[in-house]
Amino acid sequence: MVEIGIVGLDTSHAESYAMAIRNHPETSIAGVWDGGAVRDRAYARAYSERNGATLYDEPLEMADDVDAVMILTVDWTTHRDLAVPFLRDAVPTAIDKPIAGSLEDVRAIKSAADDTTLFGGSAVPYHPSLRSVRVAGNGRLFYGAGYGDPFYYGCHVVDAIRVLVGHRWASVSPADSPGRSVDVIFVDGSHATVRLDGASDRETFTFVGVGDETVVREVGTSDGDLEAMYRGYLNAFLEAVAGTRDATDERMLDAATLLLGANAALETGRTITPTSDSLAAYDVDGRAFLEDYQPYY
Template sequence: MVDIGIVGLDTSHAEAFADTLAGHPSTSLTAVWDGGAVRSESYTEEYCDTHGANRYDEPLEMADRVDAVMILTVDWDTHRELAVPFLERGVPTVIDKPIAGNLADIRELEAAAGGTPFFGGSAVPYHSAVRSADLESDDRTLYCVGYDDPFYYGVHLVDTVCRIVDSPWACVSPADDPGQTVNVVFTDGTYATLRLDSPEDENQFSFLSIGNRTTAVDVGSTPADMTDMYRAYIETVLDVVAGEIDPSERVFDAAALLLGVVAALEHDRPITPECRVLSEYAVDGAAFLEEYRPYY
């Protein structure tokens, strides 16, 4: 049995992952910490009672009692400070999307991970529609459409494209297309156009791959879609914890690309992984938390 600890109950993912873990024959949610940024004291107590988990006053107190932790706080500026101590203790660590709001945090997380299993980001790349689609081809161009906040929800497009391409990004530039749209060039020659603000009133993500063949994939937000994604996501977490796969390099690269996407839109200029604009750019997680909190 793989004992999982959850750090932060801010989002709906805490409930979704708890349900997924409970339905898996090899996992158990055994430890919980929450800082009260979004949820009430009574909510945390009820959550722990419902899922049979022990509550801890400090996150690191659970380090010797779990096989892995999932960092689920909505304020991405807390991810580094919460995750690094676990990583340095050799505890496999998963960080929910978005990984971090600045490049320095990404690099510190990367350094702390070292040989410790690390995973995180969006669950959309693990939806069965994406996993089963024939998206591999030569001389490929990708067109992707998402919705809502370009950072908090744009991560779903970025992480999915990075998993499909599986090659580092080289440059991201604002596109001449309508809306919040960027063009991304990857080192293997793949081109991707990402429109982050769909004009349609549909909560879905769409991916079109054009190369030797053309393939289209849509990922919705129905309960069935969520269950599909989270089950595959947790399976991937278990593979990472067991050391069977190591997607950390791609996860960190996607986190840097997400920053590059919003930096390109804000500064209206091309962004590369090494440019000074990216190294100095930051997306404010605390400000997003203030906008997010009233909904819960």
């Protein structure tokens, strides 16, 4: 049995992943911590009781009592401070999206991981309709459209595009397209156009891949879609914990820097590369997002 610690109850993900963990035959929730940024102490106590877990006063107190942790705070500027101590203590760690609001934080998280399992990002790439997609051929072209906040929700479409392409990004530029859209070139020569702020009325992510054949996929947010995504995400994390998957998810870290680069490109109007000074200086304040945040439930 893999005993998991939940760090942060701000979002609906705490309930969603708890359900996935309860429904999995080899996992349970052993520890819970919440900083009170969104939920009150009564909610945290009720959550821990429902899941048969110990409620801790400090996050790292659970390190010796769990096999892995999931960092689920909504304020991404807290992710580094919460994740790094667990990683340094060799506790496998999954970090919810967005991973971080600055390149410095991404690098610090990666450095702390060393040989410890590091996982995370959006659950959208783990939707069944995307997991089997393979776009082959030369001169591949991809398109992705998300909805909502271009950083907090933009992570979903950026992570999925990065998985579909399967290669590191080389540059990202503002696109001559409607909305907050960027053009991305990847190291293998693949191209992608990503719209971060598509229409919110359908709450659907749309992806197109053009290679030897054209593939179109839509990922919705029905209860069934969400359950399938979270189950796939949890299974992939468990594979990493078990050592049957790469310990450090380089794809996740590359997608995290691409999300930063895409938003930096839109803000500055410039082409951004992984080594750009503009990317190194760019920072997205999660505390400002937290001030207006309301969980779905």
